Amino acid sequence: MIDFSVYGEQTPHISGWRCQKCGTLYYPAPMVCRKCDSMRDPTTNKGWEEFDLEGPCTLLTWTRVWNLPEGFNKKFLLFGMVEFGNGLRASGRIEMEGDPAIGMKLTAKTIEADERPGKPVKVFVFS
Amino acid sequence: MAPRVGIVGIGHCRFGNSSDYDLVDVIAYSANAAFKDAGGLALRKEVDQVIVGNMASGLFNRETAVASALVSRMDMEPCPAELVENGPASGASAIKMGYMAIASGMADVVLVAAGEVMRAVTGWEATDIVATMAHKEAEYNMGLTLPGFAGMVTRLYMEKYGLTERDLALVAVKDHANGAKNIYSHVQLPVTIDAIADGPSAGVVNNYVAEPLRMYSTCPVTDGSAALILVNMDSPKAKLFKKKPVRIAGIGSATDTHVVHNREDPLVLKAVKISSDRAYKMAGIGPKDISFAELHDAFVIFELMNSEEVGFFERGTSFLAVRNHETDIGGRLPINPSGGLKAKGHPVGGTGVSQVFELVRQLRGEAEEGRQVKDPKYGMAVNFGGFGNNVITTILAKD
């Protein structure tokens, strides 16, 4: 039977991962658990729980990049590294006016971006 | 007991823009120069193994199998030849593989040649190609680049240790002063602290690249190559070469997490510490024995952080040593006498061999006037693959 849900409007998400055997959290996905050596088979993800990584986070550091790579026809973009309440960290873009500040509370969401050739990719936006 | 491995020939091209030339020719140019230095081009027939270092010829130049092309271009068939890729540390990895080939007993003479022609593409494309070594899903796809990560880490360092933008500029002033005297350097231009940090036009002249990093805290996009001839110093073949060998005393390498945000403390370059510890151990020496060092300063923050990780300075104090001119040519411990990646340039896959080329020149006493380190005994090179996640430290000794 066709899975008709694939035709709906999808909200993009970026996943965090939990090893079900020992509970260790990961982002991005590992192929083996560093704590209990459980392997992850990316075709089934059996033994691993996938969850949406988003919401409140704290800014660890940031930069404003003025010489962006090919495809990004913008004067500059802000980037940052954040930490979520569960201890996971992520890097992504920041959207705000003015300068961010280390330690500020932000909210992470996921967008689809297509600056580069090829399929659109999922990008964290912290705002 | 492993044989002693020495460097008996060195070659280098003038770094800069070689985009009118084919990558293989650019690398072969330095290889020819190395044979000439060692005693003559006929010596290429004595080579048992060719190792080529290159990061991304497939992307920059649409050329692959560069090692096979090189042996043929240099009339060295049927000599075995392989390509080593370890991002911007491909060069140092090629030297390490050359060392291993001799240490294993499989070869007595090895040609190590490395290079990159990045300016075949635009600066924007080059930035993108270099960024492909970051984690695809968690870093590259976000639009993050190496300057971006370096900017974020520099900000953390500033917050924690009180480093200023002026301190970054002081590193650049030192590197450019050295690079201006190096005939192989890409940028042979001294810069002044007034012009790039203190004066009224400094903010525009030395524009931001990835805040708080500015243009003069970042290496240029550079083409170039370098080559070395390694020999088993204990084999009869060593006598074929006229130059006194400069001995490879220690090589250490180590890796760290691919994803930068997954490092417990992004200010700790664990792979640099471990690789240098391994190199010191193999050489039987410590940081205090090092006379001078070439440290991978694709961004000047790396020069500072590297100099702390390898044990030259306490964590968070390296920039004070720069303020005190301790790392100048005439200082207590000269760092990047070649001009470093900052001024000499950073043709990614070629850099590691270029750094060791400089160590040999200094240890032979062949550097240009005004940038020759006084009576050096041990020289160290640190070469980064990725954002400090695959690091090779090489120590050479003047016996």
Next chain:
Amino acid sequence: MAIDELEKKLRPPEVQLAPYPSKVITLASGETMVVRECRREDVPALLGTVYPLIEVAKDYYDVVACRMYNEILSWYRYRIANMFTLVGSVNGEIAGIVTSRHVDSHLGMSLHTLTIKRGLRVGAQLFAAKMEHHLEFLKEDEVWIVAESPIGFKRWMIEYELEDRSSQYPAVRHELGGVPTFVLTRKLWDAVKAVKNTGTRPVPPEVLKTADKLKMPNEYVQLPGWKRNA
């Protein structure tokens, strides 16, 4: 000198342009570059500086040099209206030249940017100075921009986030052959000028004096081995 009637008819109508106040920029090397508006007596040095680059195909120096030679000569011979030329010089030696034209009180037409001294962002500083003249001193509303070199053009387009008006062709059509037109509006300028435009005024008289009589470079990095009068 009396101008005959026919020549009078051939000359373009001129408006008196506000002068560009000279400024001085310290380049990364520590050298000081004086940026000032060119006068008629500068023309021999300007033409002599531009001419050798006509044979440099790399980076479109040939096209830019030909066109700039034409512009400066046409200005000297009164065949182009309301043009201005700014020159950057280091110890009097020409480091770069920019040309541009005031169309009317609303519009400026950016012509060419020629970098002689490479590696010190001389071209970037002079391009910014040209925009400064259009928007700050001539007080136009916007400047139309094209470029011959793809790299140069991309640099302006991205770094200034220029507005792309190419879809409005032919209503919006730059004078240089009608190639796609991008626009620096006052709003865009205000957003970048702090990071793009620099220079100190007034220029100390002894520094300004160094730029009084312009010198042609004797060598060019763009022309390896070439020497003036060799």
